[in-house]
Amino acid sequence: MNILLLGSGGREHALAWRIARSPRLSQLFIAPGNPGMSLYGTCMPRIGVTDFAAIAALIRREHIELLVVGPEVPLVEGIVDYLHGEAGLTDLLIVGPDAKGAQLEGSKDFSKAFMQRYGIPTAAYRTFDKSTLSEAIDYLKTLQPPYVLKADGLAAGKGVIISESLEEAERELRGLLSGRFGSASTRVVIEEYLHGIECSVFIATDGSDWRVLPVAKDYKRIGEGDTGLNTGGMGSVSPVVFADEAFMQRVEERVIRPTIKGLRAEGIDYRGFIFAGLMNVGGDPYVIEYNCRMGDPETESVMLRIDSDFVDLLERMARGHLGDYHLEESSQYAATVVLVSEGYPESYAKGIPISYPHAPTFDSLLFHAGTSRDDSGHLVTSGGRVLTASCLGSTLAEALERCYKLADRVQYTGKTLRRDIGQDLLKLS
Ligand code: AMP
Ligand code: GLY
DSSP states (O other), rough: OOOOEOOOSSHHEEEEEEEETTTTTEEEEEOOOOOTTTTTTTETTOOOTTOOHHHHHHHTTTTOOOOESSHHHHHHHHHHHHHTTSTTTTTTTEOOOOOHHHHHHOOOOOOHHHHTTTOBOOOOEEEEGGGHHHHHHHHHSSSSSSSSEEEOOOOOOOOEEEEEEEHHHHHHHHHHHHHGGGGGGGGGEEEEEOSSSSEEEEEEEEOOOEEEOOBBBEEEEETTTTTEEEEEEEEESSSSSTHHHHHHHHHIIIHHHHHHHHHHHTTOOOOEEEEEEEETTEEEEEEEESSOOOOOHHHHHGGGGSOOOHHEEEEHHTOOTTTTTOOOOOOSSEEEEEHHHHTTTTTTOOOOOOOOOOOOOEEEEEEEEEEOOOOTTEEESSSSSEEEEEEESSSSHHHOOOOOOHHHHOTTTEEEEEOOOOOHHHHOO
């Protein structure tokens, strides 16, 4: 089977690595891809993830049978609707929802109203725009601090603001409604703050049936002890000790089943991944947010823990028939430590030469996130998140130890990482 994967980050590198291990794969193309992924397939660095016409041309030219969409932006912008409307591509197999389904991530207001319609546990909320600013301020006053404000649309992962004081929340609210994120913050969701511990649940669905992938936890803040600015993710681990059988049963009954049922009731034929960011509030799952794609850097850990044929799963999702697919989850632990540029998530330098150990093994991998090659072919940094060290171990401690050993062998000026990934879970276990 010829497969095209869209994306260029650590998530897509991990997906490419997993796809390449399947005997079902004939040829893998990746657009745009990154230097690490070229080990597994042909990268098309000039084709961006929203260049729909160029993507359609590539699919026709290379006889692609299955398209896997990594990031959310092309999904929210309607790549599935576009391609299925193209002559000769109406039956193209695609992993990823159409624009209607992608609203689960593309509009916080849509996703909150969806959860309310189908009785899915989530924080109490209301949505406001410029014309209802004074009502918004009144609503804030009814809540306890901290205050949670969310831009309705996609804001490159920066659309959630948590303010400790009412004054700050009011200021942030005015900023959002006056267009801080352009049209993404024309509407703002204000919601109740949930206290608990988070985990990431990934649902692979064919529109009516589903499989739950290994549960993961990510670490979003730049600083150790979960301090400082939010980032695109500094690390992840899988499994998650508190996501035990009883908790996952509640997730299945209260979140997954009504989500899939709700999508069907709305006339959405969702074939792709649903990522539910959950808060465990005293043993009860609450949905913090939905995403219409896999998580990053969770995918880097999750892919290490899937032992069954991944291409088979992707194809069945896209065909709308999971059938008897048996998802085999490894009993090993996986961890991912993200190596970032100094200064990230604010400004940072690019083009810094990287030296790194060669010949990764199956249980010790370096996924590329923000790397490129300079004119003489040397690997250099090209983003805030540069590489991920992703390892398996027979315990979480062992997986983490391997990650740090590997991370220590990577060198570039300004290399920055968190040394406490997974420590909170080690204390719980
Ligand atoms: P996001 O950028 O959408 O991934 O959200 C950023 C983070 O904000 C989430 O991962 C949570 O840690 C936090 N968050 C969002 N909504 C809430 C909430 N209602 N209560 C507590 N924390 C929240
Ligand atoms: N790790 C969180 C995300 O991918 O949105």
